[in-house]
Amino acid sequence: MSDAELPSDIVYPTDGFTLFPDRSVIAMRVDGELRDLATTVHETHSVEPVTVDSADGLSILRHSAAHVLAQAVQRIRPQANLGIGPPVADGFYYDFGVIDPFTPEDLKAIKKEMERIIREGQRFTRRVVSADEARAELVDEPFKLELIGLQGGPGSGADAAEGAAAEIGAGELTIYDNVDRDGVTVWKDLCRGPHVPTTRLVGNGWDLTRVAGAYWRGSERNPQLQRIYGTAWPTKDELRAYQQRIAEAARRDHRKLGVELDLFSFPDEIGPGLSVFHPKGGIIRYEIERYMRERLLANGYDVVNSPHITKGDLFITSGHLQWYAEGMYPPMQLDELVDAEGNVTRQGQEYYLKPMNCPFHNLIFRSRGRSYRELPLRLSEFGSVYRYEKSGTLSGLTRVRGMTQDDTHIYVTADQVKDELTHSLDFVLQTLRDYGLNDFYLELSTKEEGNPKFIGDDGLWAEATQTLREVAEASGLELVPDPGGAAFYGPKISVQARDAIGRTWQMSTIQLDFNQPERFELEYTGPDGEKHRPVMIHRALFGSIERFFAILLEHYAGAFPVWLSPVQxxxxxxxxxxxxxxxxxxxxxxxxxxxxxxxxxxxxxxxxxxxxxxxxxxxxxxxxxxxxxxxxxxxxxxxxxxxxxxxxxxxxxxxxxxxxxxxxxxxxxxxx
The missing domain is CATH 3.40.50.800 (Anticodon-binding domain)
Known part of the structure; x- marks a missing residue:
């Protein structure tokens, strides 16, 4: 946003702005933490500017636009209850508890009201409050009261509700007041912030895009709310460019192309998130898998296979029933024996559809004694897995309940880890290039300190994280941190690929795991004749065949290279x-x-x-x-x-x- 595009009559209520005369600065980092420009700073503080066109600046702009949206809704529908309103990729949303769903006419009225609020130039003013004070001020907002009750507890922050980290965390509670030019508070919301100094800075590069239903805190057991989505950009030109990208993305939507080109479908008779591939889609999928198998065999991978179901004890050993049960299909009670009188003579056992392949591969490794001469041992499987994704999150082939993963688990000695990680990353990048994806960056997902989700020794986590960082940096690709995004058993590198229209997709993941070998008591005999614990590397190139199919379909807009085309x-x-x-x-x-x-x-x-x-x-x-x-x-x-x-x-x-x-x-x- 240039100086000319910013309103010239804004009064910044802070010395913060005088620290950064650049008018594109909308917030600042104080000792590494994002803060409003109104924050009082001292000479001992480390202070950095946050511009509106930076990643942090865009999030702050969009979060502020979400507050303007919520205020506009409550002006039009005073009885609407506030849910949460975080920034998201390319935009923002806000959830509302309303009796009647929003209509297209409602959206038009809300947009006009947002324009008025922006012109009013209300100041965003932060206040620290106690939980009791927050409850008293927000007594008519039941969803906010529920979040206040979670403050600082095990369900706070990002786990409290989808997007709730924008409102509460483990620290202090804060309320943001919207103050008019007469100094009167005209609206307020529970929020962590930060925000732009005034609503004028939301500018004119925004729009409301759609309305959807959303369950409170992401659970189907909770009330369904109305979610209004929007987008916000520093300038009108950037908004138009985004809208053009969205129109092109709609043209490339794999769900639309799947029907037009007769590739796949989701029959109601089978169930949500469960796809069938038609002959033309089936041959594309066959070619995707065939070439991948060729690459695996040429690079020293061994092909294995495992069943679709297993006794529950396997997932107790692996930890998945402790940490991942909500994402699994419910158990089946099998093997119970009943005599002619109806008496149970043998208790049954719980069986589960498998949500991932790694525990099975651990059993293959453990099936006999292993020598260090066999390592690295690379076990690869195109394994069908099943995950009970919430129905509201399902989206074509990119989010399904039944999928096939190209799963590889590599067992190495400690001194082989770095070389094998490098080999795996090189293999992944070259194979993706062969499918026509060439623009990459890497993401390093690490643990969140103090979060009980992450298991294992802190020292091993630190060692694993540092090794992954060194391998990623050696690739020469941009490396982006993803704190808290690791799997429960170890950190990972994710390959992020940009498609033909610049969208980013998470593709391959490489995860370093010191914990699964410990839980399964995996061992190999070393050159010293002693037993040693291997290190385990999880490597998935596609994530799932279904999702990769969808990404390629959109990347090529259905016009595949000759080798993948169903009819060549x-x-x-x-x-x-x-x-x-x-x-x-x-x-x-x-x-x-x-x-x-x-x-x-x-x-x-x-x-x-x-x-x-x-x-x-x-x-x-x-x-x-x-x-x-x-x-x-x-x-x-x-x-x-x-x-x-x-x-x-x-x-x-x-x-x-x-x-x-x-x-x-x-x-x-x-x-x-």
């Missing part, structure tokens, strides 16, 4: 008399493993071309009299460009090379 080549005769000539070429291609067919429909040639272009077929072969006479064929590509009169042998060779080299072929130049 279609022959279109100018007239039926040339079909035999084309059929000969197509048969030759099919004999070489190419997915090729001739369109014998009665439609005119131009309609056939439009149809197969819509279906995103990469290569169309067209033949008329000149092509037949010369034993040649003409190429037509997705963008409408052509290569005419290509001899049969050369045409077959060009197609085979495009497939073997995993090329994206949209134009005539792409095939040359």
């Amino acid at each position: 080549v279609v022959g279109i005769p100018v007239a039926e008399e040339y079909a035999a000539h084309l059929s000969g070429i197509i048969s030759e291609l099919r004999a070489g493993g190419v997915r090729a067919e001739v369109d014998h429909a009665d439609d005119r040639m131009q309609k056939k071309i439009r149809t197969h272009t819509t279906h995103k077929v990469p290569i169309m072969l067209i033949a008329g009299e000149q092509d037949r006479a010369a034993d040649a064929v003409s190429f037509r590509f997705r963008d409408g460009t052509q290569l005419n009169g290509v001899p049969r042998d050369e045409a077959v060779a060009l197609i085979r090379r495009a497939i073997d080299e995993r090329r994206l072929v949209d134009t005539a130049e792409d095939l040359a």
Whole structure:
């Protein structure tokens, strides 16, 4: 946001702004903590500016916009109860308890009211309050009262409710007052802050996007609230650019393309979050898996397999029933025996659908004695797993209940850890590049001190974290911290990939685990003849096949490289008399493993071309009299460009090379 775009008549109620004359500064860091510009600072403090276009600045801008939204809603519907209103990626939301759902007309009225509040230039003013004071001030806000009751307890902070970390934490409670130009408090909210100095700084680069339902604290057992989503940016131009990206993302939505291209579906008869792949989607999935298996075998991985269900004791040993039970399907009571009189003669056991593969691989490692000469031992499986995701979080193939993970667990000696991590990261990055993803950065997920979710020795955690950091930094890629994002058993590196329109997706994860080998009592015999504990590396390249399929589908907007396209080549005769000539070429291609067919429909040639272009077929072969006479064929590509009169042998060779080299072929130049 430039000086010219900021209001010139803002009075900053603080000395903080005089520390940073740059008018794009909206907050500051004091001794490493985000604070409002109104915060009193001393010479002993370390103070840094936070600009509106920084990551922290954008979050503060969006959080402030959420407060403006909530105030506008309560002006229009005074009885609306406030839920939570955090900033999120690219925007913000606020949850409300209302009797009647919001309508499109309501959103228009709310936007107009937000514009008034922004023009009023209300100051955001922070107050520290006790729990009793907060309860007294927010006595008519039941959801806020519930959050106050969680303050500082085991359910506080980020665990209190989705997004609740924006309101409460382990420290002091604060309320933000919105103060008008006469010094009168016109609205208030429980909030940790910080915020921009005044509502004027929310500017005009914002919009409300949609309304959705959301359960309070993310639980279906709680009341359903109305959630209003919005987006906010430093300038109007940035808002427009974001809206254009959203429109392009909608065009690429894998759920929409999945229907249009007949790739997959979610039949109601099966259940939410459980997909079936149709023939065209199935062949894409097959090719994704086939190439991955080739890469695994070529890089020293061993293929294993495990069942879909297991006795519950396995997940007690692994710790998943202690730390992950809510994400698992409920148990099945099996193996109970009852005699003819109805008496139980043998108690049954609880079996679970598996949510992950690692405990099974640990049992494979433990099935016999192991020597240090076998390590690194890389066990890989395309294993189907099942997770009971909340119905409100399901989203096409990117968030499902049944999925197939390309799971690898690598067992190494302590002195092999760093080299194996480097090998794994190199393997991941090269394989993703082969699928057409090339723009990466890394995220280092670490434990949160004092959080009981994270198990194991602090010293081992520190060692594991430092090793991962060194490997990540050696890759040369940008490394972004993710405090508190580790798995319960160890820290991890995540490969974040940017797609064709700049969106970031978490792809591969590499997790270092000192705890699972301990829990399963895994051992190998070292060169000294003594027993030693291996170190375990969890490595998933895709996360899940389903999610990776969705990401690739959106990345390519359905126009896959030739090697992944469900139909790679279609022959279109100018007239039926040339079909035999084309059929000969197509048969030759099919004999070489190419997915090729001739369109014998009665439609005119131009309609056939439009149809197969819509279906995103990469290569169309067209033949008329000149092509037949010369034993040649003409190429037509997705963008409408052509290569005419290509001899049969050369045409077959060009197609085979495009497939073997995993090329994206949209134009005539792409095939040359």
